[in-house]
Amino acid sequence: MERRSFLKKAAAGVAVGTVAAPAIAQSQPSITWRMPTSWAKSLDTLFGGADYVCKRVGELTDGKFQIRAFAAGEIVPGLQVLDAVQAGTVEIGHTASYYYFGKDPAFGLGTSVSFGPNARQNHAWWHFGGGAEAMAPLYKDYGCIALLAGDTGCQMGGWYRKEIKTTADLKGLKMRIGGMAGLIVAKLGVVPQNIAAPDIYPALEKGTVDAAEWVGPYDDEKLGFAKVAKYYYYPGFWEGGSMLHTLVNEKKWNELPKAYQAALQAACGEVTTWMLAKYDAQNPGALRRLVASGTQLRPFSRQVLEAAEKAAYEVYDELGAKSAHWKRIYPDWKKFRDEQFLWFRVAEHTYDTYCFNSKVGQPAAAGKKA
Amino acid sequence: MERRSFLKKAAAGVAVGTVAAPAIAQSQPSITWRMPTSWAKSLDTLFGGADYVCKRVGELTDGKFQIRAFAAGEIVPGLQVLDAVQAGTVEIGHTASYYYFGKDPAFGLGTSVSFGPNARQNHAWWHFGGGAEAMAPLYKDYGCIALLAGDTGCQMGGWYRKEIKTTADLKGLKMRIGGMAGLIVAKLGVVPQNIAAPDIYPALEKGTVDAAEWVGPYDDEKLGFAKVAKYYYYPGFWEGGSMLHTLVNEKKWNELPKAYQAALQAACGEVTTWMLAKYDAQNPGALRRLVASGTQLRPFSRQVLEAAEKAAYEVYDELGAKSAHWKRIYPDWKKFRDEQFLWFRVAEHTYDTYCFNSKVGQPAAAGKKA
Numbered sequence: 001m002e003r004r005s006f007l008k009k010a011a012a013g014v015a016v017g018t019v020a021a022p023a024i025a026q027s028q029p030s031i032t033w034r035m036p037t038s039w040a041k042s043l044d045t046l047f048g049g050a051d052y053v054c055k056r057v058g059e060l061t062d063g064k065f066q067i068r069a070f071a072a073g074e075i076v077p078g079l080q081v082l083d084a085v086q087a088g089t090v091e092i093g094h095t096a097s098y099y100y101f102g103k104d105p106a107f108g109l110g111t112s113v114s115f116g117p118n119a120r121q122n123h124a125w126w127h128f129g130g131g132a133e134a135m136a137p138l139y140k141d142y143g144c145i146a147l148l149a150g151d152t153g154c155q156m157g158g159w160y161r162k163e164i165k166t167t168a169d170l171k172g173l174k175m176r177i178g179g180m181a182g183l184i185v186a187k188l189g190v191v192p193q194n195i196a197a198p199d200i201y202p203a204l205e206k207g208t209v210d211a212a213e214w215v216g217p218y219d220d221e222k223l224g225f226a227k228v229a230k231y232y233y234y235p236g237f238w239e240g241g242s243m244l245h246t247l248v249n250e251k252k253w254n255e256l257p258k259a260y261q262a263a264l265q266a267a268c269g270e271v272t273t274w275m276l277a278k279y280d281a282q283n284p285g286a287l288r289r290l291v292a293s294g295t296q297l298r299p300f301s302r303q304v305l306e307a308a309e310k311a312a313y314e315v316y317d318e319l320g321a322k323s324a325h326w327k328r329i330y331p332d333w334k335k336f337r338d339e340q341f342l343w344f345r346v347a348e349h350t351y352d353t354y355c356f357n358s359k360v361g362q363p364a365a366a367g368k369k370a
Numbered sequence: 371m372e373r374r375s376f377l378k379k380a381a382a383g384v385a386v387g388t389v390a391a392p393a394i395a396q397s398q399p400s401i402t403w404r405m406p407t408s409w410a411k412s413l414d415t416l417f418g419g420a421d422y423v424c425k426r427v428g429e430l431t432d433g434k435f436q437i438r439a440f441a442a443g444e445i446v447p448g449l450q451v452l453d454a455v456q457a458g459t460v461e462i463g464h465t466a467s468y469y470y471f472g473k474d475p476a477f478g479l480g481t482s483v484s485f486g487p488n489a490r491q492n493h494a495w496w497h498f499g500g501g502a503e504a505m506a507p508l509y510k511d512y513g514c515i516a517l518l519a520g521d522t523g524c525q526m527g528g529w530y531r532k533e534i535k536t537t538a539d540l541k542g543l544k545m546r547i548g549g550m551a552g553l554i555v556a557k558l559g560v561v562p563q564n565i566a567a568p569d570i571y572p573a574l575e576k577g578t579v580d581a582a583e584w585v586g587p588y589d590d591e592k593l594g595f596a597k598v599a600k601y602y603y604y605p606g607f608w609e610g611g612s613m614l615h616t617l618v619n620e621k622k623w624n625e626l627p628k629a630y631q632a633a634l635q636a637a638c639g640e641v642t643t644w645m646l647a648k649y650d651a652q653n654p655g656a657l658r659r660l661v662a663s664g665t666q667l668r669p670f671s672r673q674v675l676e677a678a679e680k681a682a683y684e685v686y687d688e689l690g691a692k693s694a695h696w697k698r699i700y701p702d703w704k705k706f707r708d709e710q711f712l713w714f715r716v717a718e719h720t721y722d723t724y725c726f727n728s729k730v731g732q733p734a735a736a737g738k739k740a
């Protein structure tokens with residue numbers, strides 16, 4: 001029962017076949033799809049994740065269902081993947097829901113919102129906390145179904161030319177910041193900019209923006225931000241664990257043979273662990289290299305975090321009046337978040353806190369900050 | 371390159387086909403396999419995860435590749451799944467590697483060891499930190515390949531009839547404890563017992579053991595431990611994030627069509643997110659019910675944790691003399707663990723610590739301990 005329910009969730013409400021009632025033998029048609037993404041090709045976690053889904057689907061179907069991933073701008077601009085899938089220009093895309101928060105702020109909940117769940121808590125919400133079902137009608141309004149397909153983990157707080165000690169230092173700061181976090185930092189005086197990945201470095205270099213955030217050490221090192229901004233802040237309080245999604249045009253989805261739908265679901269499920277594991281494995285070395293090259297690592301002050309959190313929950317309370325989807329989804333999301341936070345304090349956080357700070361099993365160097 | 375490398379890792383060294391070189395059209399033979407597990411059927415996360423893999427593989431192959439999951443004891447005793455797969459009595463099984471630490475302590479690293487990586491860090495090690503490749507020769511010695519297929523997250527520290535304030539309270543305590551953690555707590559005076567799930571409750575009820583641990587609130591509630599032991603300790607310092615595996619007889623694996631190998635790999639990858647999400651979603655409610663029914667929630671004291679960690683690293687240093695696999699794998703594992711701990715302190719742990727303790731976004735009740 002629960003497993004069936006999960007499969008349904010994975011398909012955002014579209015029922016799939018089961019083994020118990022053996023599928024009628026069906027043709028394996030040759031299908032070729034194009035998958036624009038929001039990612040530069042150099043980002044081998046994000047673009048690499050989309051590519052992984054495509055390759056796996058090919059393997060699962062003996063090469064009959066071929067999907068090709070395209071970098072941002074190759075066939076569709078990076079921040080218009082949803083539009084292209086909705087229009088049917090392409091059948092499928094890989095993107096972050098929160099890029100489309102301007103259409104509806106509820107898209108933010110599909111990726112991450114400030115002071116929201118971390119990666120595991122987001123996955124728990126999506127798969128077993130009613131998240132996929134709650135979000136499905138929103139995606140349906142845009143002609144899509146959404147499959148969870150990747151996660152970045154908790155992100156860093158971005159690159160700044162000057163130190164940010166209190167919220168006073170944020171006033172008037174022009175900053176590239178992803179998704180609906182812009183609404184929140186705007187309350188603190190930041191002037192938020194929505195800029196796709198390839199354009200961030202030039203903007204920061206020219207001074208069009210004073211600060212910029214992307215993901216974390218591994219990606220940020222590739223994009224070169226350390227060359228033009230010295231201070232690297234943490235944590236990215238607007239992205240505790242950002243989910244990525246494969247969006248599929250609903251009509252095209254419904255035309256797929258059941259085994260091909262299952263192939264997409266399984267590959268997207270698999271890549272969620274894959275991407276998070278890849279980020280977690282690659283980030284430590286990247287951060288060490290950045291720090292060795294002069295990057296100054298700084299935690300946001302408690303004053304900044306508290307002001308931002310207060311602003312975030314003010315924004316969330318206001319959004320119900322602007323979006324029927326937000327109004328419908330947010331109360332249950334918030335309840336789930338609160339329960340997750342309480343539970344994680346017990347086993348997970350106690351374990352992490354002890355282990356990460358213990359000197360017993362650590363080498364001498366572990367006393368130093370990364 | 372890295373994606374191919376990941377696929378290889380997922381197959382523990384067995385190369386798989388790619389779309390770039392389209393597979394020669396191959397038959398889709400009808401194959402029926404049996405999958406014994408180490409789990410009681412009532413455990414819908416662990417047994418449910420094994421069952422999920424079977425169902426998904428069926429869907430991915432239009433019902434041609436049928437695998438049936440069996441509960442512990444149905445066709446193979448719960449702690450002999452590896453033996454049955456090795457002998458070829460069955461083709462495949464779902465279990466925890468560390469049950470077999472008596473054959474070789476290095477099996478412990480496949481699941482979790484005391485004060486080791488948490489769930490995400492374990493997945494990073496397995497998929498991108500050389501873990502799968504390092505473990506493959508060990509599984510190969512037992513005629514198997516291993517696919518990561520599930521995780522419990524950080525477990526609880528178990529059920530006790532009396533309070534455990536210091537290590538003095540552990541002396542002579544007869545305790546059911548999983549895997550090689552027994553070696554470590556034995557150094558603190560505990561008398562460890564390896565007992566399969568269905569037999570734990572009777573042993574605790576009769577007083578054959580004084581204490582017992584299984585997984586966490588959701589499973590432990592099902593197994594009824596609260597009825598016979600009052601104190602529930604956290605965290606389970608021997609299981610920061612326990613990985614489960616699908617073991618496949620190597621000869622049987624090599625006989626599979628490539629698309630069927632891919633189906634198993636994808637389904638196992640998918641279930642890793644599935645199982646963790648299910649535990650994370652279900653544990654908070656279970657813990658609340660347990661506490662409401664009189665369970666006394668207690669953190670292990672710092673004195674207990676420090677003594678246990680010291681004992682753990684003494685054991686790890688000794689094991690190199692007993693196992694060539696341990697000697698070969700442990701140094702790189704330890705280095706990876708140390709780097710993960712350092713990095714997670716920065717973004718993830720700072721975020722979690724702030725969010726889990728903040729009062730700003732929390733309801734009034736959040737101030738109370740779960």
